[in-house]
Amino acid sequence: MKTTIKVAAVAAAGVLALTGCSGSSSADTAHTVNVVGYSVLEQANAELIKAFQQTDAGKGVDFKESYGASGDQSRAVAAGQDADEVHLSLEPDVTRLVDAGMVDKNWKDNATDGMCSQSIVVMVVKSGNPKHITSWSDLTKPGVGIVTPNPASSGSAKWNLLAAYGSVLADGGSQADAAKYMKAFFGNVAALPDSGRDATTAFTGGTGDVLLSYENEAILARQSGTDFDYVVPDSSILIQNPCALTTDASKSAQSWMDFQKSKEGQKLYAETGYRPLQDVGDVTVDGANDPSNPFPEPKKLLTIDKDFGGWGVANDKFFGDGTDGAPTGILTKIQSEAGQ
Amino acid sequence: MATAAAVADGRPARWRRSASSGSLTAGSSLGLGVAMIWFSLLVLIPLSAIVVKAAGGGWSTFEHVLASEQTRSALQLTVVSSLAVTALNMVMGTTIAWMLVRDRFRGMGLLDLLIDIPFAMPTIVVGLVLLSLYGPDSPIGVEIQNTRWAVLLAMAFVTLPFIVRTVQPVLEELDTDAEDAAASLGASRFTTFRRVILPALVPAIFAGAALSFARGISEYGSLLLISGNLPGRTEVVSVRLFSFLEGGNLAAAAAVATVMLVIALLAIVTLDVVQRRVARRV
Amino acid sequence: MSSPSTTVGTGSPVVKWVLRLVVVAYLFLLLVWPTWFLVKNTFANGMTGIQEALADPDVVHALQLTAQIAVASVVINTVFGVGISLLLVRQRFIGRRALSVLIDLPLSVSPVVVGLALVLVYNGQFGWFGPWLEAHGLQVVFAMPGMILATCFVILPLVVREVVPVLEELGEDQEQAARSLGANAWQTFWRITLPGIRWAVVYGVVLSLARALGEFGAVKVVAGNVGGETQVATVLVQQKYQGFEQDTAYSVSFMLVLAAVLCLVVVALLRPKEGKK
Numbered sequence A: 001m002k003t004t005i006k007v008a009a010v011a012a013a014g015v016l017a018l019t020g021c022s023g024s025s026s027a028d029t030a031h032t033v034n035v036v037g038y039s040v041l042e043q044a045n046a047e048l049i050k051a052f053q054q055t056d057a058g059k060g061v062d063f064k065e066s067y068g069a070s071g072d073q074s075r076a077v078a079a080g081q082d083a084d085e086v087h088l089s090l091e092p093d094v095t096r097l098v099d100a101g102m103v104d105k106n107w108k109d110n111a112t113d114g115m116c117s118q119s120i121v122v123m124v125v126k127s128g129n130p131k132h133i134t135s136w137s138d139l140t141k142p143g144v145g146i147v148t149p150n151p152a153s154s155g156s157a158k159w160n161l162l163a164a165y166g167s168v169l170a171d172g173g174s175q176a177d178a179a180k181y182m183k184a185f186f187g188n189v190a191a192l193p194d195s196g197r198d199a200t201t202a203f204t205g206g207t208g209d210v211l212l213s214y215e216n217e218a219i220l221a222r223q224s225g226t227d228f229d230y231v232v233p234d235s236s237i238l239i240q241n242p243c244a245l246t247t248d249a250s251k252s253a254q255s256w257m258d259f260q261k262s263k264e265g266q267k268l269y270a271e272t273g274y275r276p277l278q279d280v281g282d283v284t285v286d287g288a289n290d291p292s293n294p295f296p297e298p299k300k301l302l303t304i305d306k307d308f309g310g311w312g313v314a315n316d317k318f319f320g321d322g323t324d325g326a327p328t329g330i331l332t333k334i335q336s337e338a339g340q
Numbered sequence B: 001m002a003t004a005a006a007v008a009d010g011r012p013a014r015w016r017r018s019a020s021s022g023s024l025t026a027g028s029s030l031g032l033g034v035a036m037i038w039f040s041l042l043v044l045i046p047l048s049a050i051v052v053k054a055a056g057g058g059w060s061t062f063e064h065v066l067a068s069e070q071t072r073s074a075l076q077l078t079v080v081s082s083l084a085v086t087a088l089n090m091v092m093g094t095t096i097a098w099m100l101v102r103d104r105f106r107g108m109g110l111l112d113l114l115i116d117i118p119f120a121m122p123t124i125v126v127g128l129v130l131l132s133l134y135g136p137d138s139p140i141g142v143e144i145q146n147t148r149w150a151v152l153l154a155m156a157f158v159t160l161p162f163i164v165r166t167v168q169p170v171l172e173e174l175d176t177d178a179e180d181a182a183a184s185l186g187a188s189r190f191t192t193f194r195r196v197i198l199p200a201l202v203p204a205i206f207a208g209a210a211l212s213f214a215r216g217i218s219e220y221g222s223l224l225l226i227s228g229n230l231p232g233r234t235e236v237v238s239v240r241l242f243s244f245l246e247g248g249n250l251a252a253a254a255a256v257a258t259v260m261l262v263i264a265l266l267a268i269v270t271l272d273v274v275q276r277r278v279a280r281r282v
Numbered sequence C: 001m002s003s004p005s006t007t008v009g010t011g012s013p014v015v016k017w018v019l020r021l022v023v024v025a026y027l028f029l030l031l032v033w034p035t036w037f038l039v040k041n042t043f044a045n046g047m048t049g050i051q052e053a054l055a056d057p058d059v060v061h062a063l064q065l066t067a068q069i070a071v072a073s074v075v076i077n078t079v080f081g082v083g084i085s086l087l088l089v090r091q092r093f094i095g096r097r098a099l100s101v102l103i104d105l106p107l108s109v110s111p112v113v114v115g116l117a118l119v120l121v122y123n124g125q126f127g128w129f130g131p132w133l134e135a136h137g138l139q140v141v142f143a144m145p146g147m148i149l150a151t152c153f154v155i156l157p158l159v160v161r162e163v164v165p166v167l168e169e170l171g172e173d174q175e176q177a178a179r180s181l182g183a184n185a186w187q188t189f190w191r192i193t194l195p196g197i198r199w200a201v202v203y204g205v206v207l208s209l210a211r212a213l214g215e216f217g218a219v220k221v222v223a224g225n226v227g228g229e230t231q232v233a234t235v236l237v238q239q240k241y242q243g244f245e246q247d248t249a250y251s252v253s254f255m256l257v258l259a260a261v262l263c264l265v266v267v268a269l270l271r272p273k274e275g276k277k
Helices: A002-023 A039-054 A070-078 A091-099 A155-170 A175-187 A196-204 A215-223 A251-261 A263-271 A304-308 A310-319 A330-337 B026-056 B058-067 B069-102 B108-115 B123-134 B148-173 B177-184 B189-218 B221-226 B237-246 B250-281 C013-042 C048-055 C057-090 C096-103 C111-122 C130-135 C144-170 C173-180 C185-213 C217-223 C233-242 C246-276
Strands: A032-038 A062-068 A085-087 A115-126 A189-191 A210-214 A228-231 A235-245 A300-302
Touching: A032 A039, A032 A070, A032 A251, A039 A062, A039 A196, A039 A215, A039 A251, A039 A263, A062 A070, A070 A085, A070 A091, A070 A155, A085 A091, A085 A251, A091 A235, A091 A310, A115 A155, A115 A215, A115 A251, A155 A175, A155 A196, A155 A210, A155 A235, A155 A300, A155 A304, A155 A310, A155 A330, A175 A189, A175 A330, A196 A210, A196 A215, A196 C233, A210 A215, A215 A228, A235 A251, A235 A304, A251 A263, A300 A304, A304 A310, A310 A330, B026 B058, B026 B250, B026 C057, B026 C096, B026 C111, B026 C144, B058 B069, B058 B250, B069 B108, B069 B148, B069 B189, B069 B237, B069 B250, B069 C013, B108 B148, B108 C013, B108 C246, B123 B148, B123 B221, B123 C013, B123 C233, B123 C246, B148 B189, B148 B221, B148 C013, B177 B189, B189 B250, B221 B237, B221 C233, B237 B250, B237 C111, B237 C217, B250 C096, B250 C111, C013 C048, C013 C246, C048 C057, C048 C246, C057 C096, C057 C144, C057 C185, C057 C233, C057 C246, C096 C144, C111 C130, C111 C144, C111 C217, C144 C185, C144 C217, C173 C185, C185 C246, C217 C233, C233 C246
Parallel strands: A032 A062, A032 A085, A235 A300
Antiparallel strands: A085 A235, A115 A210, A115 A228, A115 A235
């Protein structure tokens, strides 16, 4: 028995020593890139990382990735999570890091204005579209359950809500009409999961009749075998995902970001359903409604800058949480009035 | 075996044999000091940080958070579901313990091991496993995902062993003289059970019930996938807390956590009181 | 099993069979059949599910990380658990009763509360001790030490609750005899006390190991979910399930459950030995 205990103690000490050794990850940080991304980015990045590691700039570069709801990820980095590159759903989540001193304030001064990927808002419905949902006005019909993430944590949520609000304006309606529409919209919300990916899970798990999501998420899910359909509505909003390096980012991180914006990178993003930032030639996208014409242009495509005054204005105007002197946003107010 | 067996074991509770050697020696003082430092760094200080954080916002934080319909809904759902499941466990747990002890049953050893499966399963896996049978694509057509039944189901799974394991040892050590006497006096089996056996089991049942309730209200992982976390409908308090946390609203998270801690403290104090009563009875 | 008299045990056959049916049906529907699906889904395509899972570097890393954290926390917890048990049973001091009650607290605290508590104290930006610790090179939150702490918290009572009753039963006679013969405290512990409590310690260790392998909520909050670095196996299961890789999720789940069940089987097999002692 004594021998057994001695042996066990030595073994335990050995394991602890091993723990100490392999637990540390700071070896060779020059060739490590810490990517902190929003939730639906994971699978697309997997392809790009593989391709990047085949290039000269990417040989020997190690990647550590973390994915989650855009707002939550942004807060995690602000709270100390390691990051070389943040690739988030929308600009305000990067602005938070600029304010925290972690991202340089000139992060947008480049060829793509700081963006790495883009998509649009689409409506995901059950296979065969049993409730015949094709337009924004169908969402407020009685008995329709809408699944959209929670704007407090998710970037996807804010894009969705602006697209919904903007659909009324695009049709010639006034701000008052839009507010009325959003009230009915929130009345039909069946669930407000934390992230875009959580919303997809909730919808495929049986919640709701329609899911508002990124077009690239819908395409990716169908590529992975999930059985549902999606509708590109008449009006939608251009989702522009920013990417930025942190102030202490490694050199390899800059090469990585350049790769993401390159033609090769954008083509790989397109293959998982993102709308490329530049012309990448013809791409066949499995999972799209029409793989040979995967990215049809909606009749009216709103943009955050032209139609909403840019995120600097829009984030407070629509999503201000009313704390610390900030005004309560239009949509925040409607959401809480609807009891959501 | 298993944790809960140590609780109302028929063995004396912690405080019976308190005839220990006198006051602290130098060595034990050091040991006590080290142990207390570890315990403080690990448990006491972090838990008090929660209370401090919640109190830092004053009553207004509490009011604001608890006034929220969504949070109140979550609290109510969690507590009521846990109570319901505990009541179910009190019946089923005692019955199962009865079967294990009093019934000669082929495959009982296997049954005994099965009871411990909820201890062995990571909570997230519990959710996966229940989804397979009771979620979409259920082979028996019972689809309860995103409903309150899912909350009850998940809680029932994870709290299954507690009462079984507290009652089992007591049943095993139970002296049957009183039962024989009652039978020889003509009492029916049911009366004997009700008047002779059950009272002896009650402390053990309540000890297990306290553990079951505490576990139920704190459950998180198993509910994530199957309950749907629908605000106001199937969202439990730990999910609400997690949302506050990830959303950076630490004050609200701390307020909710404080409420949960108070309930948890009540549960273990009850446990301690019951254990002492067991000690006095034996 | 005890009770030679089965006065109330065997009843009318009807009652007996109804009880059996109820119990078996309850356990089958709640426990057995769902667990069977885990096995079925894992091996739906033979061994390929598990092979593919193990080919994924994130999976391998997560499993290694889980194992490291589990072993580290169990070792730490056993040392402190035995020490605290000795203090609780053999010594008198102010606050002994309070300590005993508080030791049980981790059993009833929600794992997300555990995570929040540790974050509030050890976070490097706004925690109580975090900034000081990180300035001195020790990162707790979003790193290994934090995950070990979180696991230690949840397994804290398990060893103590096994060892304390046994220590009480043992009594101090042998220890006092040893001391009067000139043995010092360490020798007394090593040769008299420890052999007496060794099975209780083993049970405690195995139970805490099973529990540590399965910890989810607390580690999820503290660790930050960096794939291939701070993502433990349980968090990986959730991510894979939601990331359209259900097969991997099932395979990893199966491995975790198997490891923990083996722990419990070990306990079950050891138990009769204790009776024979």
